Amino acid sequence: GQSLEQPSEVTAVEGAIVQIxxxxxxxxxxxxxxxxxxxxxxxxxLSYNALDGLEETGRFSSFLSRSDSYGYxxxxxxxxxxxxxxxxxxxxxxxxxxxxxxxRLMVKP
Amino acid sequence: xxVVSQHPSWVICKSGTSVKxxxxxxxxxxxxxxxxRQFPKxxxxxxxTSNEGSKAxxxxxxxxxxxxxxxxxxxxxxxxxxxxxxxxxxFYICSARARGRAAETQYFGPGTRLLVL
Numbered sequence: 001g002q003s004l005e006q007p008s009e010v011t012a013v014e015g016a017i018v019q020i021x022x023x024x025x026x027x028x029x030x031x032x033x034x035x036x037x038x039x040x041x042x043x044x045x046l047s048y049n050a051l052d053g054l055e056e057t058g059r060f061s062s063f064l065s066r067s068d069s070y071g072y073x074x075x076x077x078x079x080x081x082x083x084x085x086x087x088x089x090x091x092x093x094x095x096x097x098x099x100x101x102x103x104r105l106m107v108k109p
Numbered sequence: 110x111x112v113v114s115q116h117p118s119w120v121i122c123k124s125g126t127s128v129k130x131x132x133x134x135x136x137x138x139x140x141x142x143x144x145x146r147q148f149p150k151x152x153x154x155x156x157x158t159s160n161e162g163s164k165a166x167x168x169x170x171x172x173x174x175x176x177x178x179x180x181x182x183x184x185x186x187x188x189x190x191x192x193x194x195x196x197x198x199x200f201y202i203c204s205a206r207a208r209g210r211a212a213e214t215q216y217f218g219p220g221t222r223l224l225v226l
Binding site: 041045048085089095102 | 150152153155158200202211213214216217218219220222
């Protein structure tokens with residue numbers, strides 16, 4: 001089976017940096033993805049890590065450590081529009097995704 | 110980027126009726142489509158995977174006779190919730206993936222919110 005753990009809620013202020021962690025237990029791991037979902041909207045793809053290390057895309061970065069079964073999403077220079085739910089997802093051998101429970105990020109002024 | 114549409118975006122129906130939700134890939138051929146269900150403040154739970162021209166593969170615990178999936182063309186998949194009951198009220202999201210593309214490149218539709226009275 002597969003399971004992913006991430007915090008249910010995180011609160012931060014505008015302009016700050018926030019890190020959302022994701023730990024996983026899976027049989028067959030090919031990579032870790034991150035998705036953003038605003039309330040009532042579709043999930044949108046943010047990043048994908050197949051190898052260890054940090055991937056940077058603008059204000060967002062994603063990190064993976066395969067040996068620790070751990071990854072995180074780092075959001076810098078937080079903006080109010082970043083308030084959303086963030087999901088990590090593991091890709092398995094069947095080219096399928098299993099999603100974590102999601103982290104609700106609230107950005108305050 | 111690739112666009113996936115869903116119709117309708119909102120459905121309110123009486124208990125016992127059937128509801129059909131359409132998922133279309135607008136600018137690419139989707140050989141695989143996924144149907145997810147999401148309850149408020151919860152994760153996306155995969156219900157079934159459909160490949161064009163073949164029967165859908167349902168996840169454990171999902172009743173195939175209740176959630177009928179048809180993927181008749183490379184741009185259209187439909188989910189029919191048969192004899193809907195209040196516990197079927199949820200946010201249904203489809204996603205689509207083109208042939209040979211990796212799992213993380215699936216594109217999500219905007220979702221359909223179903224409320225069964």
